[in-house]
Amino acid sequence: MKKTVLAFSRVSPEMAERLQQDFNVIVPNPKLGDMNAQFNDALPHAHGLIGAGRTLGREQLHSAAKLEVVSSISVGYDNYELGYFNERGIMLTNTPDVLTESTADLAFALLMSSARRVAELDAWTKAGQWKRTVEASHFGTDVHGKTLGIVGMGNIGAAIARRGHFGFNMPILYSGNSRKTSLEQEMGAQYRSLDQLLAESDFVCLVVPLSEKTKHLISTRELALMKSSAILINISRGPVVDEPALIEALQQGTIRGAGLDVYEKEPLAESPLFQLSNAVTLPHIGSATHETRQAMADRAYANLRSALLGERPQDLVNPQVWKG
Incomplete structure (x- = not known):
C-alpha cells in the first residue's frame, strides 16, 4: 500500500506528479475552503510532509500518528521543534548548499x-x-x-x-x-x-x-x-x-x-x-530565483522519497533518529 504525502505549502504540479508515482499525495486547495482545516484533516493519514514556511511541533503534529519525515524546502529549520521530532523519531530534512x-x-x-x-x-x-x-x-x-x-x-x-x-x-x-x-x-x-x-x-x-x-x-x-x-x-x-x-x-x-x-x-x-x-x-528573497527554487524543490523531493522508501535521506538534520 502506498504511503501518503501531505504538502504543507504550495508545491508545483510537476512535483505533485512526481510524488504521485510512489505515494498518495494530498495538496490542500484554497478553492476547497480553509487551508489549515484541510491540512489538519489530512494530517492523521500522512507518512510524510513537504513544504516550507509553517511552524511544526508538538502542538501542530499531535494527531500525526503515522508521520515519519518532514521534508523542508529550506535551509533553516527554526520553524520546526527539533526536540519533539527527536522524541517522536520523526526525520527532518532540509535543502542546504543549493542556495x-x-x-x-x-x-x-x-x-x-x-x-x-x-x-x-x-x-x-x-x-x-x-x-x-x-x-x-x-x-x-x-x-x-x-x-x-x-x-x-x-x-x-x-x-x-x-x-x-x-x-x-x-x-x-x-x-x-x-x-x-x-x-x-x-x-x-x-x-x-x-x-x-x-x-x-x-x-x-x-x-x-x-x-x-x-x-x-x-x-x-x-x-x-x-x-x-x-x-x-x-x-x-x-x-x-x-x-x-x-x-x-x-x-x-x-x-x-x-x-x-x-x-x-x-x-x-x-x-x-x-x-x-x-x-x-527586501521581502525575504535570498533564494528567490527560478533556478535555485527548482533546485531546492528537487532536493526536498529526493529527501522525502528516500526517507519514505527506507533509504537514508541525503540531508538529514537529526541523524540520531535514523533507524536504518
Whole structure:
C-alpha cells in the first residue's frame, strides 16, 4: 500500500506528479475552503510532509500518528521543534548548499545597494528630483578596499567573503564557533571576536542560524560598537537583530545604514524601517530565483522519497533518529 504525502505549502504540479508515482499525495486547495482545516484533516493519514514556511511541533503534529519525515524546502529549520521530532523519531530534512551562491549574490546586492544608496536614489530620480548634478548630500560610500566582517562563516558566509575579497579587494574578518583555517589561507581572512569584528568592519554581514544563542545577537550594545560609517546586512533570520534597536540606531545615525532581507515578523506590511532612507528592505528573497527554487524543490523531493522508501535521506538534520 502506498504511503501518503501531505504538502504543507504550495508545491508545483510537476512535483505533485512526481510524488504521485510512489505515494498518495494530498495538496490542500484554497478553492476547497480553509487551508489549515484541510491540512489538519489530512494530517492523521500522512507518512510524510513537504513544504516550507509553517511552524511544526508538538502542538501542530499531535494527531500525526503515522508521520515519519518532514521534508523542508529550506535551509533553516527554526520553524520546526527539533526536540519533539527527536522524541517522536520523526526525520527532518532540509535543502542546504543549493542556495549558497544565490543567497550570497543577494547579500552582496544589499551591500552594494546600501553603500551606493541605489534604492533611495532610484526613488528620488523617479520622483522627478534630478534637476541638476547630485550634491554631496546624495553621495554614497565606496565598497572596494573596505573591510567586510562576516558573522557566521559557513558556506554562504564563505561565498560572500569570496565575492568581497576577490571581486572588490576587501579585507575579510569573521567570527563564529570555530576557526576556518582553509579560508584564512585562501583569502587571508582573519578571525575576530564578535565585538572586535563589529568595531573594525565597514560592512557587517549576518549569516548565522537562529537559535537561543543568536536571538538578538545584534542589539543596542552591539550596534554602538560599530563604526558610525558602517553598514549592517542581515540575510540570516530576522530575530538575530533586535529590530527596535536597529531602527533607533538608523534614526540616530549610530550606523550609516542597513540592508535587510529578513525581519522579526514576516510578512511585514508596516514598519518604521519603511520610512528610513538609509534602510534597504527586501521581502525575504535570498533564494528567490527560478533556478535555485527548482533546485531546492528537487532536493526536498529526493529527501522525502528516500526517507519514505527506507533509504537514508541525503540531508538529514537529526541523524540520531535514523533507524536504518
